[in-house]
Amino acid sequence: MDLEKQEQSAKLKDLGNQELKKNDFNGAIKFYTEAIQVYPTAILYSNRAQAQIKIENYGLAIDDAKKAIELDKNYLKAYYRRAVAFSAILEYKKALADVKIVLSRAPSDKHAQTLENRLVKIINQIKFERAIAVADKGSPISTLDLESFGIEKSYEGPELEIKQVDKKISVVMTQEYISNMVALFKKGANLPKKHAFAIVAAANEVFKAQPSLVEIGLKRDSTADKELQLDTVEKITVCGDTHGQFYDVMNLFKRFGKVGPSHTYLFNGDFVDRGSWSCEVALLLYCLKLLYPQNMYINRGNHETNDMNKVYGFEDECKHKYNEKLFLCFSESFNSLPYASLIGQEYLVMHGGLFSSDDVTVDDIRKINRFRSSQPPKEGIEMELLWTDPQYDNGRSASKRGIGMQFGPDVTAKFCENNNLKAVIRSHEVRMGGYEIEHDGKLITVFSAPNYCDAQGNLGAVIDLTLDNGEYKYDCRTFTHVEHPNIPPMNYTKNNLGF
Known part of the structure; x- marks a missing residue:
């Protein structure tokens, strides 16, 4: 037998x-x-x-x-x-x-x-x-002296108007600059270091001014004091993980529309690491934020952290393409990113998921002081916003990742009821179809890195939110991967640990 x-x-x-x-x-x-x-x-x-x-x-x-x-x-x-x-x-x-x-x-x-x-x-x-x-707790961005930077002789792109007043750096961003930058990236070239530092520093100033929970909505009657109503916007598109897949990000904008006064985008974390164009993706998103501050939003993901960047490629990519100082400035800017966004007071968007306690509310996210430490805590609601995952069964259980925990349909239903939400939108996990509607329709996972790591064969997806007779409706739309130069994932990392 x-x-x-x-x-x-x-x-x-x-x-x-x-x-x-x-x-x-x-x-x-x-x-x-x-x-x-x-x-x-x-x-x-x-x-x-x-x-x-x-x-x-x-x-x-x-x-x-x-x-x-x-x-x-x-x-x-x-x-x-x-x-x-x-x-x-x-x-x-x-x-x-x-x-x-x-x-x-x-x-x-x-x-x-x-x-x-x-x-x-x-x-x-x-x-x-x-x-x-212990000895060096200063801000890398505050030590920048851009006046001392020259422009590399090999650079053939447009000028970037940079202003530095009392250590605060701003830039005058234009669509022409972004278009030329994209063309430069497609040639395999880099921005001048002066430009790259200025873009990261200027974007950091914009992120710092945002609350830990960003509240936006399409134009309709709202009693929410903190919600920014986007008067001219017809659609908000939520994107999941993009993980340095620059060519797929460009295809995403080509398929679903450009950022602009009538079209707002929210990128829900994990835009760096894994893919070998993380610098290009990050600089593109930051430039779009500078050009359209009310039409481009970025939540923090678990990969916008030093520990993950050290292992999954972004730190080494920055060092290879620019230098270590730029990585440190990116790291500071990641700490300024909001943890979550609330759309129309009805859809909460965070990278990971819900919480180990039913007592956590949307107002607790509003109260997060993300500047109290240079990296997210290893426990508490900040960690859970970045790391947790859904499960099919009710209740909570240990994480299949080994970090955070998992939450069931009953947890999601109770959270939505307690906070008057229609649904929670999150990312953080590959879905072969690009997205998945889970937990009786109250949880939607969206993942925007098609053929993740050149290996998974999955679709990518985005979620479009629009108004229909004053009510929000959403539409999940999928896309396939596109060809890219023959550079493998994590091409620059020196700490490939076998996975």
Whole structure:
């Protein structure tokens, strides 16, 4: 009987392996799960852990690797995959401990050697940065002296009018400048450093002036004191993660309309990291914010943070294309980004999701002091706004990511009822169709990076919000990826930790 089960399980494992090779990671997980149910083995749990890593379910990957180790303490792939998953959630010391186990038994393992070297480097870098942070708590932007910057001789683009008064920097942004900048980026060139610094610094001033909860709406009767009614706007488009996929962002604007007085956009976080054009995406969005301050809004995502940028590519990309100082200025500007937006007092938009307590209200988001620390707290509503995910079952549970938690339809329904909301819009997760309407229609996930990381094969999507007889209605619209130069995701990162 056991032999029959082993043979059946092995056939299902082979099907899972085929799906894994095709980058159908959910399909692979399905077959591995069926195989485990028939006859569990360390290899099956470890293979499923690998598939979970590919779709960023790092918490589930850690659980699977642990089960594999429990079944076979000598199965080294499980230790390695758990190390990779720990690295992805920034648990570097735990990851290093697992890698050392691999190397103690297989000292010539090249993958483990590489991961150990990178983990040691990043742990030491963090120690160094913490040590100097005590002495240097100043603002990188406030130390800029743009008068001392020259313009690189290779630059052939338009001039940018820059003003610096009492350490505050502003620019005169034009559509001509943005069009020429886009053309420059498509040639593979960079802005002059002086321009890049000025754009980030000027955008930071605009973000700092916004509240932690931005409240906007289309023109209609409203009793909300804090809502900015966009008189000339006919449509608000909400975009999810774009992750440095510059060419897909350009296609998004081509398909769904340009930013302007009649069309407002809200980008819901995670516009950097992973993709290899994060600088281009960030500078484009910042320029649009400067040109159309009431028609371009950006929420903070979990990837607009130093810890994530250090691992997922943005820091190294900034250093490669510009310099470390520009990354530090971007980091300061990320800390000025709002945590959430409220559209028409009816649709709350945040990157991650809802909260571990039913007592949290929209007013608590309004009260967030995002300038009390240089990075988001590791717990509390700020962390949850950036990190949490929905689940199908009622209640709350531990996160499949290993960070934050998950919330069910009952949590969403209660939050919407308590805050008089029609729905919550969030991003943070790949959806193969680009979006998903969840939790009885009260939660919508939108993801705007098609064929995420050149591997997932997913559609991208946006959500258009318009008025119909004075009532908001939404329309989820999808798009496919477009071709881009032959540069892989995370091309510039020096801290690729195996995922």
